Amino acid sequence: MNLIASPEISFEEAIDLTAQFINTIPELSDSEKSSIVSALVLTENGARGFFVTYLTSENEVIDRTDLSIIEGLKKSPEIVSELLVKNVAMSTAMGITHTRNNNLEMAQKSARVTQRSLNFIQQLSLAEISIKIQQLISSIECKEGLYQQFLTKWGYDEEQKQAIIDIFNK
Template identity: 35%
Template sequence: MTETMLSFEQAIAQTEELLDQHGHGEISTARLAERIAELITTSNGARGFFVGWLTGDSALADTVPSEVLSALRTAPDQVAELLTKNLAMSTAMAYTHRANGDSASAAGSEQVSRRTQALITRINLPALVEQLTLLKASLDHSDGHYSAFLRRWGYGAAQLKAIREILVTLRGVPN
Protein backbone atom coordinates (compact mmCIF):
# COMPACT_ATOMS: atom_id res chain seq x y z
CA MET A 1 0.00 0.00 0.00
CA THR A 2 1.37 3.40 -0.90
CA GLU A 3 1.59 6.16 1.67
CA THR A 4 -0.91 8.27 -0.28
CA MET A 5 -3.55 5.61 0.38
CA LEU A 6 -2.74 5.06 4.04
CA SER A 7 -5.38 5.82 6.61
CA PHE A 8 -4.43 7.46 9.89
CA GLU A 9 -4.90 4.13 11.67
CA GLN A 10 -2.76 2.28 9.12
CA ALA A 11 0.01 4.84 9.56
CA ILE A 12 -0.06 4.29 13.33
CA ALA A 13 0.14 0.53 12.79
CA GLN A 14 3.02 0.91 10.30
CA THR A 15 4.93 3.09 12.73
CA GLU A 16 4.44 0.58 15.54
CA GLU A 17 5.57 -2.24 13.24
CA LEU A 18 8.67 -0.31 12.14
CA LEU A 19 9.63 0.44 15.74
CA ASP A 20 9.10 -3.20 16.66
CA GLN A 21 11.22 -4.37 13.71
CA HIS A 22 13.97 -1.95 14.67
CA GLY A 23 13.79 -3.05 18.30
CA HIS A 24 14.28 -6.67 17.23
CA GLY A 25 17.19 -5.82 14.92
CA GLU A 26 15.20 -6.65 11.78
CA ILE A 27 15.78 -3.24 10.17
CA SER A 28 18.59 -0.73 10.52
CA THR A 29 18.20 2.79 11.82
CA ALA A 30 18.94 4.04 8.29
CA ARG A 31 16.10 1.91 6.85
CA LEU A 32 13.78 3.03 9.64
CA ALA A 33 14.55 6.66 8.78
CA GLU A 34 13.85 6.01 5.08
CA ARG A 35 10.45 4.54 5.93
CA ILE A 36 9.66 7.45 8.26
CA ALA A 37 10.52 9.92 5.48
CA GLU A 38 8.09 8.05 3.22
CA LEU A 39 5.36 7.95 5.88
CA ILE A 40 5.41 11.65 6.66
CA THR A 41 4.83 12.74 3.06
CA THR A 42 1.06 12.68 3.66
CA SER A 43 -1.09 14.16 6.37
CA ASN A 44 -2.40 10.77 7.55
CA GLY A 45 1.09 9.33 7.44
CA ALA A 46 2.62 12.16 9.44
CA ARG A 47 -0.19 12.23 12.00
CA GLY A 48 -0.07 8.46 12.40
CA PHE A 49 3.70 8.46 12.67
CA PHE A 50 3.66 10.93 15.55
CA VAL A 51 0.94 9.03 17.41
CA GLY A 52 2.90 5.79 17.11
CA TRP A 53 6.26 7.41 17.89
CA LEU A 54 5.18 9.60 20.80
CA THR A 55 2.82 7.18 22.57
CA GLY A 56 4.60 3.88 21.98
CA ASP A 57 6.88 1.81 24.18
CA SER A 58 10.01 2.06 22.02
CA ALA A 59 13.01 3.48 23.84
CA LEU A 60 14.15 4.80 20.46
CA ALA A 61 11.57 7.59 20.83
CA ASP A 62 13.44 8.75 23.92
CA THR A 63 16.85 8.87 22.23
CA VAL A 64 15.89 10.03 18.69
CA PRO A 65 18.72 9.00 16.36
CA SER A 66 20.10 11.67 14.04
CA GLU A 67 18.86 9.67 11.04
CA VAL A 68 15.29 10.02 12.31
CA LEU A 69 15.75 13.77 12.82
CA SER A 70 17.02 14.03 9.24
CA ALA A 71 13.98 12.11 7.99
CA LEU A 72 11.64 14.45 9.85
CA ARG A 73 13.35 17.48 8.32
CA THR A 74 12.19 16.30 4.87
CA ALA A 75 8.64 17.52 5.65
CA PRO A 76 9.31 20.69 7.66
CA ASP A 77 5.88 22.31 7.43
CA GLN A 78 3.90 19.21 8.41
CA VAL A 79 6.35 18.28 11.13
CA ALA A 80 6.40 21.81 12.57
CA GLU A 81 2.61 22.02 12.78
CA LEU A 82 2.20 18.55 14.26
CA LEU A 83 4.93 18.98 16.86
CA THR A 84 3.39 22.31 17.89
CA LYS A 85 -0.09 20.80 18.25
CA ASN A 86 1.22 17.68 20.00
CA LEU A 87 3.09 19.80 22.51
CA ALA A 88 -0.01 21.85 23.29
CA MET A 89 -2.38 18.88 23.50
CA SER A 90 -0.15 16.62 25.58
CA THR A 91 0.76 19.42 27.99
CA ALA A 92 -2.89 20.41 28.47
CA MET A 93 -3.99 16.81 28.95
CA ALA A 94 -1.18 16.04 31.41
CA TYR A 95 -2.43 18.97 33.51
CA THR A 96 -6.05 17.77 33.26
CA HIS A 97 -5.22 14.16 34.15
CA ARG A 98 -3.16 15.28 37.16
CA ALA A 99 -5.96 17.59 38.31
CA ASN A 100 -8.42 14.69 38.03
CA GLY A 101 -6.14 12.34 39.99
CA ASP A 102 -5.59 10.04 36.99
CA SER A 103 -1.88 9.37 37.38
CA ALA A 104 -1.71 6.66 34.69
CA SER A 105 -3.19 8.90 32.00
CA ALA A 106 -1.08 11.83 33.26
CA ALA A 107 2.06 9.70 32.83
CA GLY A 108 1.09 8.89 29.24
CA SER A 109 0.47 12.54 28.39
CA GLU A 110 3.69 13.55 30.13
CA GLN A 111 5.61 10.99 28.03
CA VAL A 112 4.16 12.49 24.85
CA SER A 113 5.00 16.01 26.04
CA ARG A 114 8.54 15.02 27.05
CA ARG A 115 9.20 13.25 23.74
CA THR A 116 7.73 16.14 21.78
CA GLN A 117 9.93 18.60 23.65
CA ALA A 118 12.98 16.43 22.92
CA LEU A 119 12.18 16.44 19.21
CA ILE A 120 11.57 20.19 19.23
CA THR A 121 14.86 20.81 21.01
CA ARG A 122 16.91 18.67 18.64
CA ILE A 123 15.31 19.02 15.21
CA ASN A 124 16.40 22.59 14.40
CA LEU A 125 13.61 23.61 12.01
CA PRO A 126 12.96 27.31 11.33
CA ALA A 127 9.35 26.42 10.47
CA LEU A 128 8.97 24.93 13.95
CA VAL A 129 10.17 28.08 15.70
CA GLU A 130 7.66 30.00 13.59
CA GLN A 131 4.78 27.67 14.56
CA LEU A 132 5.68 27.71 18.25
CA THR A 133 5.85 31.52 18.12
CA LEU A 134 2.40 31.60 16.50
CA LEU A 135 1.05 29.33 19.26
CA LYS A 136 2.56 31.58 21.92
CA ALA A 137 1.00 34.65 20.27
CA SER A 138 -2.40 32.93 20.18
CA LEU A 139 -2.08 32.15 23.89
CA ASP A 140 -0.96 35.68 24.75
CA HIS A 141 -3.62 37.49 22.74
CA SER A 142 -6.55 35.00 22.60
CA ASP A 143 -6.42 35.46 18.85
CA GLY A 144 -4.23 34.39 16.00
CA HIS A 145 -3.17 31.36 14.01
CA TYR A 146 -3.77 28.76 16.75
CA SER A 147 -6.76 30.37 18.50
CA ALA A 148 -9.33 28.20 16.67
CA PHE A 149 -7.31 25.09 17.53
CA LEU A 150 -7.17 26.07 21.21
CA ARG A 151 -10.91 26.88 21.30
CA ARG A 152 -11.82 23.64 19.49
CA TRP A 153 -10.29 21.60 22.31
CA GLY A 154 -11.96 23.77 24.95
CA TYR A 155 -8.86 24.34 27.03
CA GLY A 156 -9.43 26.22 30.27
CA ALA A 157 -7.25 28.92 31.78
CA ALA A 158 -5.10 26.47 33.75
CA GLN A 159 -4.43 24.32 30.67
CA LEU A 160 -3.55 27.39 28.59
CA LYS A 161 -1.20 28.51 31.35
CA ALA A 162 0.50 25.08 31.35
CA ILE A 163 1.02 25.30 27.58
CA ARG A 164 2.41 28.83 27.88
CA GLU A 165 4.81 27.72 30.64
CA ILE A 166 6.15 24.87 28.50
CA LEU A 167 6.65 27.19 25.53
CA VAL A 168 8.79 29.67 27.45
CA THR A 169 11.22 26.88 28.36
CA LEU A 170 11.95 26.19 24.68
CA ARG A 171 14.90 27.87 23.03
CA GLY A 172 13.98 30.25 20.22
CA VAL A 173 10.41 30.94 21.33
CA PRO A 174 10.03 34.59 22.36
CA ASN A 175 8.98 35.16 25.96
Protein backbone atom coordinates in the same frame (compact mmCIF):
# COMPACT_ATOMS: atom_id res chain seq x y z
CA MET B 1 10.33 -3.52 5.95
CA ASN B 2 8.58 -2.49 2.79
CA LEU B 3 6.85 0.85 3.03
CA ILE B 4 5.37 2.52 0.01
CA ALA B 5 4.75 6.22 0.51
CA SER B 6 1.30 7.02 -0.73
CA PRO B 7 -0.78 10.16 -0.50
CA GLU B 8 -3.70 7.83 0.16
CA ILE B 9 -2.22 6.32 3.34
CA SER B 10 -4.86 6.33 6.04
CA PHE B 11 -4.32 7.36 9.63
CA GLU B 12 -4.98 3.74 10.69
CA GLU B 13 -2.48 2.35 8.16
CA ALA B 14 0.13 4.82 9.40
CA ILE B 15 -0.48 3.68 12.99
CA ASP B 16 0.00 0.03 11.96
CA LEU B 17 3.12 0.77 9.92
CA THR B 18 4.63 2.82 12.73
CA ALA B 19 4.00 0.02 15.24
CA GLN B 20 5.76 -2.41 12.89
CA PHE B 21 8.57 0.10 12.40
CA ILE B 22 9.11 0.56 16.16
CA ASN B 23 9.38 -3.20 16.65
CA THR B 24 12.01 -3.51 13.91
CA ILE B 25 14.11 -0.39 14.66
CA PRO B 26 17.05 -2.38 16.11
CA GLU B 27 17.26 -4.48 12.94
CA LEU B 28 17.09 -1.62 10.43
CA SER B 29 19.94 0.32 8.88
CA ASP B 30 20.10 4.09 9.34
CA SER B 31 19.08 4.65 5.73
CA GLU B 32 16.09 2.29 6.10
CA LYS B 33 14.93 4.09 9.26
CA SER B 34 15.29 7.51 7.66
CA SER B 35 13.50 6.41 4.51
CA ILE B 36 10.59 4.79 6.38
CA VAL B 37 10.07 7.85 8.60
CA SER B 38 10.32 10.28 5.67
CA ALA B 39 7.75 8.21 3.74
CA LEU B 40 5.38 8.21 6.70
CA VAL B 41 5.56 11.96 7.34
CA LEU B 42 5.03 12.99 3.71
CA THR B 43 1.30 13.30 4.35
CA GLU B 44 -0.67 14.60 7.30
CA ASN B 45 -2.40 11.23 7.85
CA GLY B 46 0.94 9.45 7.76
CA ALA B 47 2.58 11.95 10.09
CA ARG B 48 -0.35 11.93 12.53
CA GLY B 49 -0.28 8.13 12.63
CA PHE B 50 3.49 8.14 13.11
CA PHE B 51 3.44 10.62 16.00
CA VAL B 52 0.43 9.16 17.83
CA THR B 53 2.10 5.74 17.81
CA TYR B 54 5.73 6.75 18.25
CA LEU B 55 5.22 9.33 21.01
CA THR B 56 3.01 7.04 23.10
CA SER B 57 4.96 3.81 22.61
CA GLU B 58 6.01 1.82 25.67
CA ASN B 59 9.07 0.51 23.78
CA GLU B 60 12.23 1.93 25.36
CA VAL B 61 13.90 2.20 21.93
CA ILE B 62 11.85 5.39 21.45
CA ASP B 63 13.79 7.26 24.11
CA ARG B 64 17.16 6.73 22.47
CA THR B 65 18.25 9.52 20.16
CA ASP B 66 18.32 8.23 16.61
CA LEU B 67 19.68 10.72 14.10
CA SER B 68 18.34 8.71 11.16
CA ILE B 69 14.79 9.22 12.47
CA ILE B 70 15.50 12.94 12.88
CA GLU B 71 16.73 13.05 9.27
CA GLY B 72 13.53 11.35 8.12
CA LEU B 73 11.40 13.89 10.00
CA LYS B 74 13.29 16.79 8.39
CA LYS B 75 11.96 15.75 4.97
CA SER B 76 8.54 17.27 5.80
CA PRO B 77 9.27 20.34 7.93
CA GLU B 78 5.84 21.97 7.61
CA ILE B 79 3.78 18.91 8.56
CA VAL B 80 6.22 17.75 11.24
CA SER B 81 6.57 21.17 12.89
CA GLU B 82 2.80 21.72 12.98
CA LEU B 83 2.13 18.34 14.57
CA LEU B 84 4.95 18.55 17.10
CA VAL B 85 3.84 21.97 18.34
CA LYS B 86 0.26 20.74 18.64
CA ASN B 87 1.42 17.53 20.36
CA VAL B 88 3.24 19.55 23.01
CA ALA B 89 0.17 21.74 23.55
CA MET B 90 -2.28 18.84 23.68
CA SER B 91 -0.21 16.58 25.94
CA THR B 92 0.59 19.47 28.29
CA ALA B 93 -3.09 20.40 28.59
CA MET B 94 -4.17 16.77 28.98
CA GLY B 95 -1.59 16.28 31.73
CA ILE B 96 -3.41 18.95 33.71
CA THR B 97 -6.79 17.34 33.01
CA HIS B 98 -5.52 13.92 34.13
CA THR B 99 -4.00 15.43 37.29
CA ARG B 100 -7.30 17.16 38.11
CA ASN B 101 -9.04 13.81 37.67
CA ASN B 102 -6.49 12.11 39.97
CA ASN B 103 -5.35 9.88 37.12
CA LEU B 104 -1.64 10.09 37.80
CA GLU B 105 -0.72 7.25 35.44
CA MET B 106 -2.30 9.07 32.49
CA ALA B 107 -0.77 12.37 33.67
CA GLN B 108 2.67 10.70 33.57
CA LYS B 109 1.98 9.35 30.07
CA SER B 110 0.98 12.84 28.92
CA ALA B 111 4.18 14.25 30.44
CA ARG B 112 6.19 11.61 28.57
CA VAL B 113 4.55 12.59 25.25
CA THR B 114 5.31 16.24 26.01
CA GLN B 115 8.95 15.45 26.74
CA ARG B 116 9.38 13.25 23.68
CA SER B 117 7.82 15.95 21.49
CA LEU B 118 10.09 18.60 23.00
CA ASN B 119 13.09 16.35 22.41
CA PHE B 120 12.17 16.09 18.73
CA ILE B 121 11.68 19.86 18.56
CA GLN B 122 15.12 20.45 20.04
CA GLN B 123 16.84 17.89 17.82
CA LEU B 124 15.12 19.04 14.63
CA SER B 125 15.91 22.70 15.25
CA LEU B 126 13.65 23.83 12.38
CA ALA B 127 12.81 27.47 11.76
CA GLU B 128 9.22 26.39 11.05
CA ILE B 129 8.91 25.08 14.60
CA SER B 130 10.01 28.37 16.17
CA ILE B 131 7.52 30.27 14.01
CA LYS B 132 4.65 27.94 14.93
CA ILE B 133 5.48 28.12 18.64
CA GLN B 134 5.35 31.93 18.48
CA GLN B 135 2.06 31.80 16.54
CA LEU B 136 0.55 29.47 19.13
CA ILE B 137 1.69 31.63 22.05
CA SER B 138 0.38 34.72 20.26
CA SER B 139 -3.01 33.03 19.72
CA ILE B 140 -3.19 32.21 23.43
CA GLU B 141 -2.18 35.70 24.56
CA CYS B 142 -4.28 37.65 22.04
CA LYS B 143 -7.21 35.22 21.92
CA GLU B 144 -7.06 35.29 18.13
CA GLY B 145 -4.78 34.21 15.36
CA LEU B 146 -3.67 31.12 13.50
CA TYR B 147 -4.14 28.70 16.41
CA GLN B 148 -7.33 30.15 17.90
CA GLN B 149 -9.54 27.56 16.19
CA PHE B 150 -7.31 24.77 17.55
CA LEU B 151 -7.46 26.21 21.07
CA THR B 152 -11.23 26.68 20.89
CA LYS B 153 -11.79 23.19 19.47
CA TRP B 154 -10.10 21.59 22.47
CA GLY B 155 -11.58 24.01 25.01
CA TYR B 156 -8.41 24.69 26.94
CA ASP B 157 -8.91 26.78 30.06
CA GLU B 158 -6.60 29.53 31.32
CA GLU B 159 -4.46 27.21 33.46
CA GLN B 160 -3.91 24.88 30.50
CA LYS B 161 -3.09 27.75 28.16
CA GLN B 162 -0.60 29.17 30.65
CA ALA B 163 1.02 25.74 31.02
CA ILE B 164 1.38 25.56 27.22
CA ILE B 165 3.09 28.97 27.17
CA ASP B 166 5.31 27.96 30.10
CA ILE B 167 6.42 24.65 28.55
CA PHE B 168 7.57 26.43 25.39
CA ASN B 169 9.33 29.19 27.33
CA LYS B 170 11.47 26.83 29.44
